[in-house]
Amino acid sequence: MTVKRIAAALCTAAFCLGAFGTAFAETPEEKVERLRQEAAEAEDRVEECDAAVQTAANERQAYADKVSAIAAQIETQKQLIAAQEDVVNAARKATAEKLLETERTRDLFEDRLVAMYVQHNNSSLATLLGVSSFSEAVRYVENLQRIAQSDTQMLETLRVQSEELAARQKTEEDAFAQLQADEQALEQLGAQYAEALRQADEKYSAEQANLAAAQATATQTEEELEQAEREYAEWAAQNDSDSPEFTDGVFQWPIPGYTTVSSPFGWRTLNGKQDFHRGTDIPAPQGTRIYAAASGVVSFNAHSSYGICVKISHGGGLVTIYAHMTARAESLTPGCTVQAGDLIGYVGNTGNSYGNHLHFEADLNGQPVSVYNYL
Numbered sequence: 001m002t003v004k005r006i007a008a009a010l011c012t013a014a015f016c017l018g019a020f021g022t023a024f025a026e027t028p029e030e031k032v033e034r035l036r037q038e039a040a041e042a043e044d045r046v047e048e049c050d051a052a053v054q055t056a057a058n059e060r061q062a063y064a065d066k067v068s069a070i071a072a073q074i075e076t077q078k079q080l081i082a083a084q085e086d087v088v089n090a091a092r093k094a095t096a097e098k099l100l101e102t103e104r105t106r107d108l109f110e111d112r113l114v115a116m117y118v119q120h121n122n123s124s125l126a127t128l129l130g131v132s133s134f135s136e137a138v139r140y141v142e143n144l145q146r147i148a149q150s151d152t153q154m155l156e157t158l159r160v161q162s163e164e165l166a167a168r169q170k171t172e173e174d175a176f177a178q179l180q181a182d183e184q185a186l187e188q189l190g191a192q193y194a195e196a197l198r199q200a201d202e203k204y205s206a207e208q209a210n211l212a213a214a215q216a217t218a219t220q221t222e223e224e225l226e227q228a229e230r231e232y233a234e235w236a237a238q239n240d241s242d243s244p245e246f247t248d249g250v251f252q253w254p255i256p257g258y259t260t261v262s263s264p265f266g267w268r269t270l271n272g273k274q275d276f277h278r279g280t281d282i283p284a285p286q287g288t289r290i291y292a293a294a295s296g297v298v299s300f301n302a303h304s305s306y307g308i309c310v311k312i313s314h315g316g317g318l319v320t321i322y323a324h325m326t327a328r329a330e331s332l333t334p335g336c337t338v339q340a341g342d343l344i345g346y347v348g349n350t351g352n353s354y355g356n357h358l359h360f361e362a363d364l365n366g367q368p369v370s371v372y373n374y375l
């Protein structure tokens with residue numbers, strides 16, 4: 001009996017009998033299907049959100065890198081500006097000194113010329129009278145002119161030097177202004193990057209929140225799915241008694257190689273009391289593989305005294321139970337189907353158990369029967 005056949009049979013029954021309230025109500029199988037779909041979608045959404053978080057983190061890192069790069073550039077620029085300020089100050093000082101030198105020289109020359117002129121004028125009569133010849137007077141005047149000419153040349157040289165220094169000063173000041181303007185541009189760019197980084201930070205936080213929400217939804221959906229699978233397995237097991245008789249023939253022995261029975265099915269004395277033993281206990285080392293005795297639909301729900309257990313509904317109201325496992329086979333989920341001989345778990349000592357063993361039980365319509373009826 002496959003899950004589909006059970007479900008199809010019950011689907012029809014539900015439809016005819018109105019067992020689920022309305023004809024359009026969701027069957028347990030449909031609920032499992034829907035939740036499986038939702039769980040897959042929720043998982044996809046988690047992956048999308050995870051990718052978005054990664055993208056946001058990368059963008060954030062890119063802007064953080066730009067912000068630190070621009071900060072380093074600004075630092076370099078400030079050093080250049082400081083160095084250029086020294087150059088400008090030196091140029092200004094050189095210009096001012098040259099100007100001072102020019103003024104002093106001019107004053108000096110003027111004073112000297114005035115002195116010579118005055119001397120010449122005062123002594124001109126005496127000179128003229130005393131000078132032995134006209135040619136001597138001419139030499140004197142020529143001498144005077146030569147000095148004046150030399151002074152004029154000197155002043156012209158100083159003027160040219162002053163202009164050159166002023167031009168150099170201007171060039172250095174322009175360079176200084178350019179460096180400052182560049183720094184301002186860098187500061188603006190830095191502010192833009194800082195703002196972009198702030199926005200990227202916000203986006204990153206928002207994406208992280210989205211991811212957390214998606215993960216919460218996925219977890220919740222997964223839990224709902226597990227619950228629905230359990231309900232479905234129970235429902236399938238309960239309704240299985242309506243389905244045809246178990247016709248798979250005989251059971252396979254669930255732990256090949258271990259056939260000693262430590263506690264048989266039926267009445268026994270436990271701690272001085274009469275106790276009905278619902279199963280057959282077969283000791284085996286912890287971890288010994290347990291295989292399905294026959295094909296059927298798996299469920300997990302049982303009394304806690306069974307510990308970790310697996311139930312398999314075989315049809316016709318027949319269920320086998322494998323109790324006290326150390327673990328179930330990883331591939332098993334409630335509601336899945338197994339074939340005879342499929343691995344379903346490992347021998348253990350969980351639940352009400354004293355020592356590693358398999359409690360192997362068969363229930364027919366909820367009442368325990370000896371597994372040997374089917375072996």
Ligand SMILES: [Zn+2]
Nearest residue numbers: 279280281359
């Ligand atoms: Zn037992």
